[in-house]
Amino acid sequence: MEAESPRRDRPPEPAADEHRPHRKGASVADVRRYGQPPGLKDRRNEEHWAGRLYMRDLSPYFAWAALRLGFSPNQLTYLMMASGVLAGVVVSLPVSGTAALWTALGGAALIQVYLLLDCVDGEVARYLRRTSVAGVFLDRIGHYLSEVALLIGLGFAAQGGWESGGWVELGLLAALGAALIKAETDNVVVARAKSGLPADPAGGDRALRPRSSGIALARQAASMLRFHRIIGAVELSLLILAAAVIDTVLGGDSPAAMRVLMAAVAAVAVVQTVLHLVSILASRRLK
Numbered sequence: 001m002e003a004e005s006p007r008r009d010r011p012p013e014p015a016a017d018e019h020r021p022h023r024k025g026a027s028v029a030d031v032r033r034y035g036q037p038p039g040l041k042d043r044r045n046e047e048h049w050a051g052r053l054y055m056r057d058l059s060p061y062f063a064w065a066a067l068r069l070g071f072s073p074n075q076l077t078y079l080m081m082a083s084g085v086l087a088g089v090v091v092s093l094p095v096s097g098t099a100a101l102w103t104a105l106g107g108a109a110l111i112q113v114y115l116l117l118d119c120v121d122g123e124v125a126r127y128l129r130r131t132s133v134a135g136v137f138l139d140r141i142g143h144y145l146s147e148v149a150l151l152i153g154l155g156f157a158a159q160g161g162w163e164s165g166g167w168v169e170l171g172l173l174a175a176l177g178a179a180l181i182k183a184e185t186d187n188v189v190v191a192r193a194k195s196g197l198p199a200d201p202a203g204g205d206r207a208l209r210p211r212s213s214g215i216a217l218a219r220q221a222a223s224m225l226r227f228h229r230i231i232g233a234v235e236l237s238l239l240i241l242a243a244a245v246i247d248t249v250l251g252g253d254s255p256a257a258m259r260v261l262m263a264a265v266a267a268v269a270v271v272q273t274v275l276h277l278v279s280i281l282a283s284r285r286l287k
Contacts, residue, residue: 023067023128031060031067035123050234051119059119066124073125077138080117084146084233087111088153091240094161097248100255104244107153111237114146144182147233151175151265154240158262160255167259170266177269178231181276188285201285228272230265239265 020026020034036056048055066076087110093103121139125131155171156162189199229235239261246257280286 020127023070026064026067026127028060028064031063031123031127035060035063035127037126048115048232048234050115055115055119059116059123062116063120063123063127066120067127071124073121073128073130073132073135074138076117076121076124077135077142080114080121081138081142081145083110083117084114084142085149087114087146087233087237088149088151091150091153091237092156092162094156096160096253096255100157100258101241101244101248103157104241107150108237108241111146111150111233115234118142140182140186143233144179147178147182147231147236148175150233150236150240151178151231151269154236154258154262154265157240157244158255158259167262170262174231174262174266174269177266177273180273181228181231181269184273184276184280188280191286201287228268228276231269231272236265 021030087107090103090110091107095103118139121135122131125135151174152168152171155168155174158167158171159165160167192199192201230239240258243255243257243261247255250256
């Protein structure tokens with residue numbers, strides 16, 4: 001029930017004996033050939049829709065620049081983490097009126113940088129043949145930190161400043177839910193590994209389906225409605241921007257649209273945490 005973001009370990013590597021230019025002699029076409037192998041955009045459960053729609057068309061240019069400047073894949077992942085966390089900080093800034101619109105716009109822009117770097121680090125890693133377990137680990141931690149930071153930032157924005165209150169607590173609750181959803185997904189692999197099983201269960205997509213027809217129908221309905229996406233960093237940053245626009249148009253002393261969004265996000269996070277856990281337990285992923 002969770003849509004995963006791009007990872008740098010999944011696409012097949014080109015043959016080891018294929019010649020590729022040194023990093024400083026690489027062209028954008030070389031980056032596309034070696035950093036975006038066939039099938040990359042087709043990873044429906046891992047490739048973000050924004051990656052398929054536009055970011056994978058832009059990222060080779062930035063990957064080319066990163067190669068020429070000497071960045072390592074992990075350095076790019078650290079920059080990804082920083083941009084995601086900074087987006088949450090910017091959104092949380094204690095401002096009001098039109099200034100709140102600018103902080104929301106800044107947060108949305110930083111999340112686009114976060115998404116871009118999430119594509120670029122993998123492309124550079126594949127080009128340099130430096131895909132690694134450490135890289136996957138850092139990538140996952142980066143997504144945890146960024147989504148949590150943005151949700152907490154939304155809580156402060158709904159509160160109207162850097163002060164304690166119910167809206168901040170809702171932001172923390174939503175952040176906990178987002179982290180637990182990712183932990184539930186990741187711990188399937190942990191549980192299988194500790195039991196001596198391969199990471200991916202036999203049966204492919206069929207193993208992901210709940211054995212109960214009722215739960216399977218509920219899962220399908222939830223997937224079609226896409227409610228879970230509003231706690232994702234990209235979608236949430238755009239919703240925060242939309243709420244800031246509405247609050248600016250409406251005026252007033254309190255960020256009403258931001259508070260409605262915060263309440264909705266917290267509710268979705270709580271419900272999704274429970275549904276995701278039930279979906280995993282009812283499937284064949286732990287068999």
